[in-house]
Amino acid sequence: MHTFNFTNLKSLLKFIATPLLVGGLAALLTRESMSTFNALDKPPLSPPGWLFPVVWTILYTLMGISAYLVTKGNAAPFTKAKALAVYTYQLAVNFLWSIFFFNFEWYLFSFAWIILLWILVFVMIRQFYGISRVAAYLNIPYLLWITFAAYLNLGIWVLNS
Numbered sequence: 001m002h003t004f005n006f007t008n009l010k011s012l013l014k015f016i017a018t019p020l021l022v023g024g025l026a027a028l029l030t031r032e033s034m035s036t037f038n039a040l041d042k043p044p045l046s047p048p049g050w051l052f053p054v055v056w057t058i059l060y061t062l063m064g065i066s067a068y069l070v071t072k073g074n075a076a077p078f079t080k081a082k083a084l085a086v087y088t089y090q091l092a093v094n095f096l097w098s099i100f101f102f103n104f105e106w107y108l109f110s111f112a113w114i115i116l117l118w119i120l121v122f123v124m125i126r127q128f129y130g131i132s133r134v135a136a137y138l139n140i141p142y143l144l145w146i147t148f149a150a151y152l153n154l155g156i157w158v159l160n161s
Contacts, residue, residue, distance in 0.1 A: 016064030026098040033102035043155025066135035073131035083127035090120035107157035
């Protein structure tokens with residue numbers, strides 16, 4: 001276990017800020033599409049719109065903490081780099097899903113894209129587990145939310161095509 005100091009706190013905050021900024025940029029780029037989204041027919045169990053930013057803020061924070069824990073783990077540098085590469089890929093795929101779904105309204109393509117995201121997050125969790133079990137466990141809610149989001153995405157495609 002490493003000692004925690006101001007330098008570690010700064011590093012942790014940078015890791016938390018990264019996914020929050022990616023998510024914030026996606027929200028900024030898709031905010032005009034929310035009126036279209038609100039008019040769509042949605043499947044049962046669709047949550048209210050205000051819940052999405054709350055959940056994503058929590059998930060992005062957990063992602064950042066988990067990536068930080070991976071960098072501090074005892075694994076070989078190559079192992080950590082490989083896990084963090086998958087983390088970066090899934091974050092990019094996550095960002096692009098928002099654009100495809102909200103801005104372009106490509107609901108079927110977005111469903112396929114979210115399946116890719118699910119696979120990447122699953123692989124990331126497995127890789128994180130070999131470095132830090134806590135880092136892996138912190139991403140379980142993310143995987144569950146993506147599973148739910150895939151259901152919503154598919155339902156929206158079916159109900160609005």
